[in-house]
Every structure is written in structure tokens, then in C-alpha cells.
Amino acid sequence: MERLFQSSMDEVDRLVGLDDEEKQLLQDADAAADELLVSEFEKYVERKYNPEIANVLRRHNLMGVPIDKEHGGRGARQLVEALFLERMGQTGMGVITLADVHMCLGSLAVQDWGNEEQKARYLPAAAKGDVLFAYGLTEPEAGSDPGSLKTSYARDGDGFRLSGSKYLISNGSVATNMLVFARPEGAARGVTAFLVDTKQEGFKVDMRLEEKMGLFTSDTSLISLDGAFVPREDVLGEEGKGLSVAYSALLNGRIGIASGCLGVMEDCLNQVRERVTSRVQHGKEIARHQLIQKHVAYIESSLEACRWLVYRAAMKKDEYEKSPGTLSVRTDGDRLSAVAKYVSSRCAFESADRAVQCFGGFGYSIMSPVAKHFLDSRVARIYEGTDEIMELKIASSVLGRGFEAYR
Numbered sequence: 228m229e230r231l232f233q234s235s236m237d238e239v240d241r242l243v244g245l246d247d248e249e250k251q252l253l254q255d256a257d258a259a260a261d262e263l264l265v266s267e268f269e270k271y272v273e274r275k276y277n278p279e280i281a282n283v284l285r286r287h288n289l290m291g292v293p294i295d296k297e298h299g300g301r302g303a304r305q306l307v308e309a310l311f312l313e314r315m316g317q318t319g320m321g322v323i324t325l326a327d328v329h330m331c332l333g334s335l336a337v338q339d340w341g342n343e344e345q346k347a348r349y350l351p352a353a354a355k356g357d358v359l360f361a362y363g364l365t366e367p368e369a370g371s372d373p374g375s376l377k378t379s380y381a382r383d384g385d386g387f388r389l390s391g392s393k394y395l396i397s398n399g400s401v402a403t404n405m406l407v408f409a410r411p412e413g414a415a416r417g418v419t420a421f422l423v424d425t426k427q428e429g430f431k432v433d434m435r436l437e438e439k440m441g442l443f444t445s446d447t448s449l450i451s452l453d454g455a456f457v458p459r460e461d462v463l464g465e466e467g468k469g470l471s472v473a474y475s476a477l478l479n480g481r482i483g484i485a486s487g488c489l490g491v492m493e494d495c496l497n498q499v500r501e502r503v504t505s506r507v508q509h510g511k512e513i514a515r516h517q518l519i520q521k522h523v524a525y526i527e528s529s530l531e532a533c534r535w536l537v538y539r540a541a542m543k544k545d546e547y548e549k550s551p552g553t554l555s556v557r558t559d560g561d562r563l564s565a566v567a568k569y570v571s572s573r574c575a576f577e578s579a580d581r582a583v584q585c586f587g588g589f590g591y592s593i594m595s596p597v598a599k600h601f602l603d604s605r606v607a608r609i610y611e612g613t614d615e616i617m618e619l620k621i622a623s624s625v626l627g628r629g630f631e632a633y634r
């Protein structure tokens with residue numbers, strides 16, 4: 228098994244201008260993606276979490292891609308992070324889920340919101356992969372509406388005790404630290420973000436959620452917090468401002484998921500190209516039938532169109548990093564990351580569906596590579612903001628805040 232196609236380094240270089248370190252990073256990504264292909268497929272067939280994802284990323288020094296160099300990371304700008312995740316996405320959304328949650332939701336939240344002491348404590352370890360992050364926003368009764376979350380905290384000496392339940396948590400049973408959002412006990416407002424050490428009695432993995440329709444190689448768990456202790460120094464950002472931390476992390480995460488979806492489309496295109504040019508029906512390669520070419524054209528056009536959306540969202544995020552606090556740039560970044568995630572996740576799923584169609588009966592077998600993308604990519608339309616929430620967000624960004632339909 229091999230990856231059939233990689234976006235050429237020269238082409239990417241011409242487009243965005245890469246320095247030598249950035250080229251090296253993308254070469255490392257290619258090497259890691261090649262190395263992951265076999266274990267990813269084997270674990271998918273066994274329907275099991277793939278521990279090799281983190282191991283391979285660690286071996287290639289890819290656990291801290293967006294973390295500043297001064298904190299041990301590779302200091303990649305958002306655009307290069309997107310190019311890195313695009314390459315990793317060819318191996319599937321299981322790999323992207325671990326990488327996105329650890330880097331875009333966890334590490335970048337600490338980098339963006341942490342104080343110097345927190346950054347020094349967490350980021351070098353996260354860059355090495357000794358710290359693996361999970362992100363705990365969703366609860367059994369609070370999904371699209373995180374403002375209704377019930378996990379609560381109370382003061383206890385030099386810290387806080389957290390109680391509640393977090394549902395559908397990626398990396399939940401394998402993370403060393405989880406970013407948890409909770410509100411003060413008995414209060415309706417004032418969510419705070421906490422960095423919770425998972426190696427303590429009060430942190431319990433109730434269940435690994437293995438009855439998923441896909442994404443088997445990613446760990447998804449139900450977590451309960453039963454008086455989990457968090458020292459005061461592990462509050463991330465200001466007390467009461469946790470939803471700002473949560474939403475800004477999601478802005479980073481959505482660009483990551485959209486980038487992974489580009490890789491899914493690339494792999495679908497490559498797999499389809501190989502299959503339709505070798506499979507013969509009605510006396511000729513099926514690639515010569517015009518209706519098959521229609522599917523190829525769809526996947527290729529989706530990929531090229533989505534590349535622009537993803538790179539543009541990433542470039543806007545880079546612009547924001549240069550002038551943090553500029554509200555118009557931040558708002559544009561939020562809108563563009565929602566557009567990139569909304570369109571790319573739909574196109575990736577539709578591309579996987581068309582790839583299954585091109586493969587015919589073999590496409591319907593779980594042993595076909597495109598079936599894995601079909602099963603795995605569906606989640607990208609649900610997590611980190613569903614299609615509908617993205618639509619509402621995009622529409623209100625056009626119509627104005629007064630028209631926010633989900634307030």
C-alpha cells in the first residue's frame with residue numbers, strides 16, 4: 228500500500244513561499260504519513276484505536292507543529308500547519324482527529340491563553356508528545372449549545388474540584404491532560420477553562436465509545452469528573468471567560484479539520500484514478516465511460532476549490548497572529564474558518580461517496596480504502612460545530628450580530 232499522490236512541494240512552494248525548515252516539516256509529514264498507512268488500515272479493519280498515530284508523530288517530531296520554537300515546537304505558521312494536516316489527511320480522519328485535538332484545540336489554547344509559567348510547563352512536553360491533550364466541551368446534554376453545560380466547579384483550598392460528565396471526547400482515554408470547561412457550582416453563568424490532569428482518582432474513563440459508524444482508529448470516550456482536583460495555576464485564561472477559550476480553540480480546530488478533509492479528497496482522487504484506469508467493463512477501462520469521468524471531475528474540482536478556502540482561512544489566521552486584538556481580522560478569521568470547515572467536510576464526504584461508487588461492489592467492502600474515508604469523513608460534518616451551526620455562524624457573519632439565530 229502506498230500513497231499515490233502528494234501535492235508537489237514545488238507547486239506548494241510557488242504558491243505560498245516555503246523556507247527550508249517549512250519544506251523539511253512537510254517532508255517529515257510525508258514520511259510520517261507513509262509510515263502510518265499500514266497500521267491505520269489494520270486498526271480500522273480491527274475497529275481499534277491506533278496507538279501508532281501518536282508514536283509515529285512523536286518519532287518524526289510532529290507533535291508540536293504549531294507550538295512556538297521557544298517552547299520546543301516547530302513554530303509553523305497556520306498556513307504550513309494546514310499543509311501539514313492536508314498531507315496527514317491522506318491517511319484518514321482518525322489521524323487528523325488526534326493531531327487536531329492535541330495541537331489545534333489543546334496546545335494552541337495554552338499558547339494563546341496561557342501565562343508564561345503554563346506555557347513553560349505544558350508546551351515543551353506537548354511538543355515532545357509527553358503531554359497529549361483532549362478537549363472536553365461536549366456533555367450528554369450540551370452539544371451544539373455549550374453555554375448550557377452542567378459540569379461544575381467549587382473552590383477547595385488552593386484550587387478547585389470539578390464534577391460532571393464529558394461526552395464524545397476524542398483522545399479521552401489516552402490523553403495525559405484534558406482542557407475542561409465548567410461553570411461555578413449553582414451559577415448560571417461564568418464558564419471557566421481548566422487544564423485537568425487525567426492521572427488522578429477524580430478523573431474516570433466511564434466508557435470507550437466503540438460503537439461508532441467509523442473513525443475507529445481514534446479514541447472517543449465518555450469521561451466523568453468526580454471531584455477532580457485542579458490547582459489554581461491550571462486555570463487557563465481568566466476565571467469566567469472559558470467560553471472565549473473554547474471558541475477560539477475551535478476556530479483553530481476547524482481549519483485543522485478542513486485541512487484534513489483536503490487530504491481525504493486527495494486520497495479519494497488517487498484511489499479512484501488507479502481503480503478506474505485499470506478496471507475494465509463493457510470492453511474498456513471504466514475511466515473511458517463519461518459518467519465515471521463525472522465523478523472524477525467532481526472530486527478534482529472540490530479539492531481545488533476547497534484548497535483555496537482552507538489556505539485563505541489559514542492566511543487570515545496568520546494575519547491575526549501578526550496583529551492580535553484586531554477585531555475585524557478576528558471576525559473574518561472566524562467566518563473563513565467556518566466556511567472552510569463547512570464546505571470541505573461536505574465535499575470530502577461527497578468525494579468519498581463518489582469514490583465508493585467508482586469502486587462499485589468492492590467499494591462497499593470495508594477492505595476498500597475508499598470505504599474507510601466514507602465512514603470516517605462523515606464525522607467532520609458533526610464535530611467542532613455541525614453543518615447547521617456552521618450555516619448559522621456564516622449567515623449571521625453576513626447579516627450582522629443582530630441576526631444570530633442561535634442566541
Ligand SMILES: Cc1cc2nc3c(=O)[nH]c(=O)nc-3n(C[C@H](O)[C@H](O)[C@H](O)COP(=O)(O)OP(=O)(O)OC[C@H]3O[C@@H](n4cnc5c(N)ncnc54)[C@H](O)[C@@H]3O)c2cc1C
Binds near residue numbers: 370613633
Ligand atoms: C467521533 C466524535 C468525536 C468528538 N470529539 C469531541 C471532542 O474531542 N471534544 C468535544 O468537546 N466534543 C467532541 N465531539 C462532540 C461534537 O462536537 C458534538 O457531537 C457536536 O457539537 C454536536 O453536538 P450533539 O452531538 O450534542 O448534537 P446536538 O447539539 O443535539 O444537535 C443535533 C442536531 O440538531 C442540530 N441543531 C442543534 N442546535 C441547532 C440550532 N440552534 N439550529 C439548527 N440546528 C441545530 C445540530 O446541527 C444537529 O444536526 C465529538 C463527536 C464525535 C461524533
